[in-house]
Amino acid sequence: MPNACTQNATVPRGGIGMSFLDLARRRQSDRGYSDRKVERDQLERCLEAARVAPSACNSQPWFFVVVDNPEVRTAIAECLHDLVMNRFAVTAPVLVAVVAERPALLPRLGGLIKGKPYYLMDIGMAVENFCLQAADEGLGSCIIGWFDEPGVKALLGIPRTKRVPLVIALGYPQEAAIRPKVRKGYAETWAYNHYPGKQ
Numbered sequence: 001m002p003n004a005c006t007q008n009a010t011v012p013r014g015g016i017g018m019s020f021l022d023l024a025r026r027r028q029s030d031r032g033y034s035d036r037k038v039e040r041d042q043l044e045r046c047l048e049a050a051r052v053a054p055s056a057c058n059s060q061p062w063f064f065v066v067v068d069n070p071e072v073r074t075a076i077a078e079c080l081h082d083l084v085m086n087r088f089a090v091t092a093p094v095l096v097a098v099v100a101e102r103p104a105l106l107p108r109l110g111g112l113i114k115g116k117p118y119y120l121m122d123i124g125m126a127v128e129n130f131c132l133q134a135a136d137e138g139l140g141s142c143i144i145g146w147f148d149e150p151g152v153k154a155l156l157g158i159p160r161t162k163r164v165p166l167v168i169a170l171g172y173p174q175e176a177a178i179r180p181k182v183r184k185g186y187a188e189t190w191a192y193n194h195y196p197g198k199q
């Protein structure tokens, strides 16, 4: 395997001149945050990274509601956890609700014809850009998909007709360490020139 792809390489949390591959490895889901403040300029660089993400027909079907007011944030965190999932959300100093905006006509039609929800892929890309920028800032993040969506919408004044596919938790992580990635091996992940199996 190529040297650049050494699996589960140990990666420091911060560092000047870090390659993109190291940054991608450094991003992880952090599920516990310190109360250190996230500065608005850091937050806005994450939002800018999301804003410039690619989308089908450049439709940009997203809107980000940033929650950093402590009272609103605590109320939102209540909607993010149940008995099992996402109890850490209450520790995040910033929560970002990602609203799915109506895609432009062309990608909407294209999505219907091809049976592919392009808008969800677009949102995934924007959210990943956000989280990678957060990692570059030395911040931790966690993408949250399991939550009380009607509750979040009601608290933030998001119309009931819109969807909120994801919420992003953001803050300085409690744990400094970068965990080794738990991922499928190379052979299960890619192949050249032919899908594995029958020739």
Ligand SMILES: Cc1cc2nc3c(=O)[nH]c(=O)nc-3n(C[C@H](O)[C@H](O)[C@H](O)COP(=O)(O)O)c2cc1C
Binding pocket: 027, 028, 029, 030, 031, 085, 086, 142, 143, 144, 145, 146, 147, 181
């Ligand atoms: C669409 C999506 C939804 C997710 N929802 C949750 C969630 O509700 N709670 C949670 O703790 N992690 C959630 N995650 C984080 C994944 O569990 C995590 O990315 C995965 O286990 C890989 O770990 P890593 O992010 O640390 O590399 C979600 C990730 C994605 C992409």
